[in-house]
Amino acid sequence: MAEVTPIRTAAEVALIERFEGLKNKLPGSGEIARGRDEAFALIAAAGLPNRRVEEWKYTDLRNAVREAAPLAERPADAAALVDKASAFAKADAVRLSFANGHFVAERSDLAALPAGIAVTPLAAALAEGHPLLAEMGKVAVAKGNFALALNSAFMMDGALIRVAAGTAVDKALHLRFVNGGASPFATAPRVVILVEDGASVTVHESHEGVGTAAYQANSVVEIVAGNGTTITHARLNAEQADAIALSTLAVTLGAKAKLTSLGAVTGGSLSRHQVFLAFAGEHSSLTLGGATMLRGRQHADTTLVVDHAVPHCDSRELFKTVIDGEATGVFQGKIIVRPDAQKTDGRMMSAALLLSETATMNNKPELEIFADDVQCAHGATCGQLDEDLLFYLTARGLPRAMAEALLVQAFLGEALELVEDEAVREELVARAEGWLGERA
């Protein structure tokens, strides 16, 4: 039988040339450089993921990425770029800023870090071979993932954050990513957060585009949470409308730990947010949420893999997608329950609202179960606004547009309510209202 020989696209060829040219200039040597080579070998062998690759079935990067943009240099006007950012400005937080993926010390509150929190810029950490780097890439189910491997090969900066045991901070940590430039560029920032036993921390992550040229972002945030930790995480994708934005959240959760994470998406021409979560200790719980608003020709993919490897853990997933115009929404969720993970309780729900005739939604909620004493459920729905509800509201005198907006807001609200920080929640609700306002 004929073997198929892969033909490399222009973007793939460029990517390989870029890596060869850059690899000696990227920070880190020895073990780190070997890690980059290994990660890139995966990419060179498989090429860009396409619809034939099951995990990327609905997001064909080979087709979408025509050219591989060069890796961004540290912008000369980094501080000015950061100043253009507006997301989560009202929230009381310690800010760490990244411009085109590079850490911007002059716009980061390094001097005002609360006790128990230590931050090292990643470029410096890579150069010196920081011991915390050993915490990277621990989530088994994320291994071999394209976006993660690409970041591992090219990661140029970011931050290593250590939250010491027992620390309880009243201020949130705000990871502020700002992207902007006059010519196309690619980013590969990485943030590793080690939360030691008994600590609790709130992390806000915002991604904004403020430039003129299209860019390709690929950020990775890793959280390694010890026993008895509490982590709340909120994320906003307000990337530039022409950006391709890949992002990954990889989490290892210790025993009796609690994580809540919500991701809101409004930006990017093509975006994919991946969550890989591994339960490493018993009696932990996870709540994941998502609120995605798409219009025009946007394409947004949310992919998550929750790995129940130990018994007695709960996970809840609630994802809401509103699609207008000719946009496409994708939800792929996979819950794995390993043979020993008895008493697992997993519930996953994905709901999509199609606001226009030309909108598309692809749902793939997957269960993979090897233990017999568990409760797992998933649901997926997809449809348009309920005519009965619209009739009820219009009969009460609301104009149709307002009635629609109200219903969409209620639909998204269920997910947005997961955000604990009031200022951030209000901002996300306001952004949803703004998005609906533009629609009318």
Place this chain on the structure above:
Amino acid sequence: MPAVQETVERVKAIDVEQYKYGFETTIEMDKAPKGLSEDIVRLISSKKGEPEWMTEWRLEAFRRWQTMREPKWARVNYPPIDYQELYYYAAPKKNPAPKSLDEVDPEILKTYEKLGIPLREQEILAGVEGAGSRVAVDAVFDSVSVVTTFKEELKKAGVIFCSISEAIREYPDLVRKYLGSVVPVSDNFFATLNSAVFTDGSFVYVPEGVRCPMELSTYFRINERNTGQFERTLIIADKGSYVSYLEGCTAPARDENQLHAAVVELIALDDAEIKYSTVQNWYPGDAEGKGGVYNFVTKRGDCRGANSKISWTQVETGSAITWKYPSCILRGDNSRGEFYSIAISNGYQQVDSGTKMIHLGKNTTSRIISKGIAAGRSENTYRGLVSAHRKASGARNFTNCDSLLIGDKCGAHTVPYIESKNASAVFEHEATTSKISDDQMFYCLQRGLDEEEAVALIVNGFVKDVLQQLPMEFAVEAQKLISISLEGSVG
């Protein structure tokens, strides 16, 4: 929740070791040489006395197949199959095409008798077997159809029911028009292989406005060693007609694996309805996972006309590996597709099964109810696609799939794909048992049933409804499964 004892026992009762149909019939066979080549394809075609166009059709498929690769995406593992080590044609030597039942080799008749399949019309009419239910049977033994009962009576109603090889000779126009129109020659690796080497199967044509007077069925038996069975079924329900068809299958217990790669095509024109039921009981392999049938089947129905309906019901207990996705293409406006499945895996069985509901027409509806039960060291996967295309306004789907695990060495997986390109399409997929219908639940709860009982009552009542329409001969396994409780469902 752990599985209840009753369920555990019932599943044990149909464990791989209890396989009742593992006997072998010694009979002289006429076999084609081992292996697959253009010559073998030509040989099969000439054995069947096929016209030139059919031979060409097969050769075209064979050439296509040589360029294809075996699909690897399903969650099943098996050692590579050497397609040159198989026999692609095996027919009973004595009188391979008998005119009447008297000419059929008595050994074969005995085999069917042992399997409990009535082939003698007079016996059936006299009520000797099967408690008076009249079923027309097409019995396929390895590569050929040995007998088809009630042909004459069906002919009076205008229904054509015969083996596909006979149809190719007698009704070439119908076959040419419809064969490969639902499952194209190059559809997938196994379907293409089947197109090249299929040896027999059933053909049904129900003319306009006719309600088929009796159940039609095919009984497949693999007997010969190292033989692949490749049957092809084609059912056409013309405007306003109705037909219910069922298939059953068994094979002897052997240490080596046997290959079964069938293609089933259903075509329902305007206002027609086809009901297709399967009780799949191929040899599942022994308790160590040795032997068993590889069941790689492509089944697809095309609701071509408006208001047409196709319904698939399957009870899957056999096969070492099942790879099968009975699908509906809902092309006609207001057409409806249904899929009801109970898949039980035990021992080392691997099941990757489900359905595809492809909504193309307006106001099309589909319903999927799937129950997977995994025990022993088996793997049971539901894989299903529901899609609505741009023009499928008002499409509706409801999917409910439950799985149950018995023991901690098995796995149950659910891989649904839900793709909607139309805003007015409403798709609901759920794997929770709490949302069947609030009204029904409320009614049951109000009458004092607890939630679990109520759910079991509602879903089982529903499935039972479908199962009870299977004729007695096929219902033995099915009956055992009906009362399996839903307790401990995991989605």
